Amino acid sequence: MSHSPSGPRNGFAELFSVTARPTEIKVSFWIWFIGGVLALMGGLLGMLASLVLFAAAPAAAAAVVALMLLGAAVGAAQMVLAVKMKAGRQWARVALTVLAGITLVLAAVNTAAGMGQGAGNWTAFLISLAAAVLLWLPNSQAWFAAVSGRNTSSE
Template identity: 70%
Template sequence: MSNSPSAPRSGFARMFLVTGLPTELKVSFWIWFVGGILGLLGGMLGMLASLVLFAAAPGAATLVLLLMLLAAAVGAAQIVLALAMKDGKRWARLGLTALTGATLVLAVANAMMGVGQGGNWATFVISLAATVLLWLPNSQAFFAAARSGNTSSE
């Protein structure tokens, strides 16, 4: 399929190309990529919504705006890391693993403070599943082959 003349080799369409990846990495990629898109959009919408809060509580609005900016930045980083992971970059796999650790810290902090509605636990469990997929034997073999240049991720 990747040898087809109609297969995208560069540009925007290549971002969605997952041929050549083990099934584990395909699933992990889509979890990270879609999660990143949702995080980026949620952060951007939250930033817009926080602007309304400035009229009533400027101090709280500033904090909410900063948190939403952070959420958007994490979502964007997640997208970049997922795309690099798909290309066999080991540093991207480590970055995504670190993001899973961060979601665990946030889930524990929210539980200890008694805030939130448990969404951080769901995020952690989904991130954990995507991270486990990154470290399974087929995934390990893909990253090893990518490092030695013996893979075609197209």
């Protein structure tokens, strides 16, 4: 059985295919997806690293582990949302935009409380803001409308 590069693709390869999409969607997809991968990895690695805290401060360690698991879960959700957005799902585009807004709130709260790396939080917000803005530019709007029209007419 031969696989033609021009033939239909499915499975794992289709997960990363961004052909036939506006550049804005392609760039936004990769920003959100790679950001999700990094958040997932950071959360899991942070959780493993924080396990050593259990010897010194069990209550604090439990809180840190829980926060790291939450970060990993958000990263995984971000990856799923990016894939759904790339498939033309309006709700995923809205969810990613809300996620950018949450990033703004977290950056502001962390800065006001003097916690964490303020510059890192603001950098994360600016990157997510750029990725969200790309989803609402005219090219993206037209593409989502066309995909939405195809989905409703085929049902």
